[in-house]
Ligand SMILES: CC(=O)SCCNC(=O)CCNC(=O)[C@H](O)C(C)(C)COP(=O)(O)OP(=O)(O)OC[C@H]1O[C@@H](n2cnc3c(N)ncnc32)[C@H](O)[C@@H]1OP(=O)(O)O
């Protein structure tokens with residue numbers, strides 16, 4: 001069991017782990033006391049994981065559900081935009097009283113991924129000397145990220161998650177939980193993710209990494225002290241444009257934008273097509289909210305994703321996950337095609353067949369088609385026994401992020 005810091009702040013009253021007046025979903029964090037051993041053999045000191053919770057934890061922790069976000073997502077699964085949350089929850093429709101993740105019954109926990117930039121330790125965080133990690137930040141794998149999440153589970157006294165749920169990069173981590181820690185994974189929902197990153201997925205990831213690294217503003221990864229505007233913004237924007245094309249479907253782009261020029265602009269004479277303007281918009285939005293170093297670290301981790309590594313291959317590895325499992329893919333996903341989820345559904349012992357999310361939107365369908373994702377969650381959770389939430393659950397160790 002990993003040691004996590006006892007909170008420096010007073011423990012909250014026994015009211016679902018929240019201080020009096022705290023809104024549900026407030027972002028908190030834990031610090032892992034011992035340096036985290038990484039798959040590479042390196043050790044990462046001072047790891048901090050930010051997380052949010054909804055609902056009340058049962059006295060024995062058996063009603064805890066872990067929700068894992070995708071590449072540029074964050075811990076804010078549900079709730080409105082507000083301080084520290086530039087956007088509303090990315091699966092807001094799924095979490096709350098009476099919703100698929102019914103907070104009258106389930107204690108929902110969502111960490112920001114290790115390597116990220118939205119509260120958890122990543123390349124933009126202070127290293128041991130107080131300066132940003134930058135280029136010194138170690139290479140991370142999906143297994144390392146899950147090891148950090150296991151330390152969070154320890155801190156929350158969750159012996160075993162009732163369910164681990166994730167899409168895309170979150171699906172990779174969910175799968176890694178089920179294969180690497182089946183005794184701590186009560187059930188599994190994987191959406192739009194593979195058992196191992198394919199050659200094409202590594203190719204898409206590597207051109208995005210290259211776009212960032214070849215921006216002069218990258219400065220070898222040590223741009224965090226650059227004057228405002230001095231980071232690798234152009235490279236990060238390019239990476240997002242490339243990625244966003246893969247997140248959507250060709251028919252959607254054709255129907256939505258066709259060959260139309262952006263109003264008031266003339267393509268070929270310095271103006272843009274609508275689709276170019278759309279990609280520019282998504283590039284600009286990401287540049288304003290995400291750290292390029294985290295983008296590189298997380299994309300590298302996804303490229304390294306392979307549940308079979310060191311476990312005798314994918315087939316043998318997946319057989320270790322003897323637990324109820326649901327696997328779903330998006331029918332129009334050209335980035336993580338259905339064939340990859342079909343493989344998972346066939347090889348996971350507790351899975352009775354592939355579920356398909358029908359969507360014209362491509363890979364992003366797992367974020368957009370919340371009714372269908374809610375149905376999948378509702379299908380999974382009744383298979384999981386759990387104690388009801390206690391009236392006075394134990395206090396949770398945490399410190400609040402400013
Ligand atoms: C803190 C955070 O924000 S992270 C929250 C979690 N987010 C994630 O996990 C993923 C990041 N987001 C995404 O991937 C996507 O935005 C999704 C999947 C969540 C939403 O997808 P959709 O609702 O289908 O949005 P869509 O791709 O249509 O984009 C809509 C935006 O494009 C803009 N747009 C549409 N056409 C054009 C155009 N021709 N030119 C410029 N902008 C355009 C819209 O104005 C809209 O802008 P807004 O989002 O700033 O309001």
Ligand SMILES: N[C@@H](CCO)C(=O)O
Pocket residue numbers: 070071072073167168169247364
């Ligand atoms: N739109 C998602 C796609 C990655 O799965 C994100 O930005 O996280």
